[in-house]
Amino acid sequence: MTRDDTPVDRTHSTSRRRLLVATAGTVTAGLAGCLGGEESNDEPTESTPEPPEVTDSENVPQTPRVSDPPDAVYLPTHRTSMTHLDTVESGPYTVAPMLSYPHRFWLVTGTDPELVRPNVQGLHLMFSVRDSETGAVLPADVGAQVRILRDGQVRETLSPWPMISQTMGFHFGDNIPIREPGSYTVEVDLSPMTVRRTGEFADRFDTRRTVSFGFDFDRDFQREIVDGVEFLDESRWGERDALEPMMGHGSGGDETSGGNAVRPPDGYPGRSLGEPTSGDATFVVRYLTDTHLSDGGYLLVSPRTPYNRIPLADMALSVSGALEGELVQTLDSDVGHHYGLTGSLSPGDSLELAVDGPPQVARHQGYETAFLDMPPMEIEVPQ
Amino acid sequence: MDLPDSSELSRRDYLRALVAAGGTAALSACLDSSGDSPVPTGDPDARPQRQHAWNDALATDDDGNPQNPEHHVLLALELTADVDDDSRAQVESALRSLESAYAYDNDGLLFTMGYSPSYFETVGTDPPLPEPEALTTIESPEFDDFDSLVHLASDNANVVLEAEEALFGEVTPNDTEMEATFEGVFERGEPRRTGFVGAGLPADHTDMPGVPESVPDEAPFFMGFRSGFAESQAPESRVTISEGPYAGGTTTHVESLTLQLRTWFEQDNHFQRVAKLFSPDHAKEERVGSVGERLGASTGVAGEIADDTAEDAREFGTVGHAQKTARARDDDGTPPLLRRDFNTVDGDQPGVHFLAHQRQIGDFVRARRAMAGEDxxxxxxxxxxxxxxLQYIFVRRRGNFLVPPREKRALPTA
Incomplete structure (x- = not known):
């Protein structure tokens, strides 16, 4: 545990009652420590936060953190609880919203993660954007705009971050300040996508749509979103592994994780050029010759997280050697999210696959130390 | 609108709130608060032919950057009369009266009057400029469809309020008689927009939900940095229409934006803010300082840094706003837009009315698309x-206006 963490019951399957009791008694000290603790190397020292009001505090469980995580995907201390709202469909887009308590997460600029502290009273809003026809998650920044309304008045306008979490996969999310209890409406504007789309996606997702959903923010709701936080056995904290992806809700495409995982390596067409790893990500590399993705040969690279196969979006890849060029991030209706480049390869060719920029998506706990330092990989075309 | 409570606000914040409220009661309160410092009167015949030629009249900062006035009102007008010699003479007379009432400088009144495409359609002429449209994939704005826009600007809050009321015959501005008003020719349209610029002004608004305490005290704009560097601004000649019936005029585009400042100041760090606003090189080399004070009169993004935009995206995962936008400069490095933008809290949300002059609306479109970085x-x-x-700005409205040269500013029909 790091010093900013509040001791709470560390045994797994902490009961809701015990969590709430622990939280209510320690939240002021805990949050103050969290905000002013040793992590605040980049923060102005004068940022002394106001202590939270006790009535609003119970939606921020003071969860412990792993003190010295590996530079790789690791198991956090607990499994987040959340509330699923009904999915909302509009044209090609289906939005699956979820709500939880304010979260720690990390923004990534270049190769540097920046911790975002859960220092708002309110909640963590998340949603995934899916293809209405197949249920497949669309794992790329779509520039979504969100408005939070109360009594018809816009209270907050924001663009939630594209993020990855072990349980949720790729989604959009942010901590949202909610100061008063009441009924709130969330409007989500989805923009025409500019990322390269192929197959049946070529002329899909090119319209602007707005979906909306609502929630009541009150004590019951606040209890509900902390209900079910599950602590892992302390001996497993920081272990190189990942939480199981969430099952069930809003599922559509993929049998393993509600449409959020990309397929296993052997599920891709073409010839395997290996599955090298870099920065703890796995890169499925295939060479396709008979494909709608190109008139000739096509190099397909699908980087994903270990364990859960969550696609890694908004990174920059290039190759040199037998084939040279920058790979283009692509959403394909058949093979899904990948980075691709048209070109010909022959048996015996070798090339270097370089990560020019690591995935810029924000990270939930357990992913913030991985996928940052990503050395190049050697690829050989087998004889 | 209820008037703000002077006991709850700093004087500066109170004046800003009065400008936002508008009306004669706000003006009266503003005059009470302004004391007796006299506002200089002016001479209409001494004003230049270009309505947008403000630079010679504006104060400058220590680095020589012209300083946009502190208080702004964007007045929407709907035409209610036929356009003929009488109505034209009435409008011109009203504007000349304002020019007599106030000096042509920051303490007095600077203004422009422009006309929308729908105005030209109403008077039966081909619009000399396009209708506003969405310029990026991530916006769905409303559009200004009223007839005329008057942009009033002054360092004195009471001047912009008084000039606005004087146009409708409510007051005698600066003890100067209005020889005519807009009454019977124009009525007020929607929306009425207001705003402000100046060191410390954004930090005065931390009582609003959307403005975090972390706005730097000395920042003149909500994003926390100086703006309007002389080197990033088009010269007035570059935005002046060079031929045709409106030669000597310009165009105005107004893009009204909502800002997400909590995320910007409380989630991003200073390095990220500099990288995203200027360029990754600016962040790595610490070229900017806390609010842009190290930049002097130039952002330094033109040329090499602008040329590196696509490379920075791939290799640094981040590109700067100024860096991207500089890609739209002319071949010789001249910026195409002359910004006269200002902060706002209209609708009780922090925002910007990004008002820019350019020779043709196409120049704005080119610069805005470069800024959108969809490529x-x-x-x-x-x-x-x-x-x-782009993570922090949300386009709400757009409007296009033709600002004729001064001799044709009253109900043009060319």
Missing amino acids: IAGEGVGQRLNNGI
Whole structure:
């Protein structure tokens, strides 16, 4: 545990009652420590936060953190609880919203993660954007705009971050300040996508749509979103592994994780050029010759997280050697999210696959130390 | 609108709130608060032919950057009369009366009057400029469809309020008689927009939900940095229409934006803010300082740094707003837009009325599309993510206006 963490019951399957009791008694000290603790190397020292009001505090469980995580995907201390709202469909887009308590997460600029502290009273809003026809998650920044309304008045306008979490996969999310209890409406504007789309996606997702959903923010709701936080056995904290992806809700495409995982390596067409790893990500590399993705040969690279196969979006890849060029991030209706480049390869060719920029998506706990330092990989075309 | 409570606000904040409220009661309160410092009167015949030629009249900062006045009102007008010699003479007379009432400088009154495409359709002429339209994939704005826009600006809050009321015959501005008013020719349209510029002004608004305490005290704009560097601004000649019936005039585009400042100040760090607003090189080399004070009169993004935009997206995962936008400069490095933008809290949300002059609306479109960076989205940065400041700005409205030369500013029909 790091010093900013509040001791709470560390045994797994902490009961809701015990969590709430622990939280209510320690939240002021805990949050103050969290905000002013040793992590605040980049923060102005004068940022002394106001202590939270006790009535609003119970939606921020003071969860412990792993003190010295590996530079790789690791198991956090607990499994987040959340509330699923009904999915909302509009044209090609289906939005699956979820709500939880304010979260720690990390923004990534270049190769540097920046911790975002859960220092708002309110909640963590998340949603995934899916293809209405197949249920497949669309794992790329779509520039979504969100408005939070109360009594018809816009209270907050924001663009939630594209993020990855072990349980949720790729989604959009942010901590949202909610100061008063009441009924709130969330409007989500989805923009025409500019990322390269192929197959049946070529002329899909090119319209602007707005979906909306609502929630009541009150004590019951606040209890509900902390209900079910599950602590892992302390001996497993920081272990190189990942939480199981969430099952069930809003599922559509993929049998393993509600449409959020990309397929296993052997599920891709073409010839395997290996599955090298870099920065703890796995890169499925295939060479396709008979494909709608190109008139000739096509190099397909699908980087994903270990364990859960969550696609890694908004990174920059290039190759040199037998084939040279920058790979283009692509959403394909058949093979899904990948980075691709048209070109010909022959048996015996070798090339270097370089990560020019690591995935810029924000990270939930357990992913913030991985996928940052990503050395190049050697690829050989087998004889 | 209820008037603000002077006991709850700093004097500066109180004056800003009065400008936002508008009306004669706000003006009266403003005059009470302004004391007896006299506002200089002016001479209409001494004003230049270009309505937008403010630079010679504006104060400058220590680095020689012209300083946009502190208080602004954007007045929407709907035409209610036929356009003929009488109505034209009435409008011109009203404007000349304002020019007599106030000096042509920051303490007095600077203004422009422009006309929308729908105005030209109403008077039966081909519009000399296009209708406003959405310029990027991530916006769905409303459009200004009223007839005329008057942009009033002064360092004195009471001057912009008084000039606005004087146009409708409510007051005698600066003890100067109005020889005519807009009454019977124009009525007020929607929306009425207001705003402000100046060191410390954004930090005065931390009582609003959307403005975090972390706005730097000395920042003149909500994003926390200086703006309007002389080197990033088009010269007035570059934005002046050079031929045709409106030669000597310009165009105005108004883009009204909502800002997400909590995320900007409380989630991003200073390095990220500099990288996203200027360029990754600016952040790595610490070229900017806390609010842009190290930049003097130039952002330094033109040329090499602008040329590196696509490369920075791939290799640094982030590109700067200024860096992207500089790609739209002329071949000789001249910026195409002359910004006269200002902060706002209209609608009780922090925002910007990004008002820019350019020779033709196409210049704005080119610069705005360069700023949108859709060509690099998916190439290391997202549609918004790390793509300049797009994560934090939301377009609400757009409007296009032709600002004729001064001799044709009253109900043009050319």
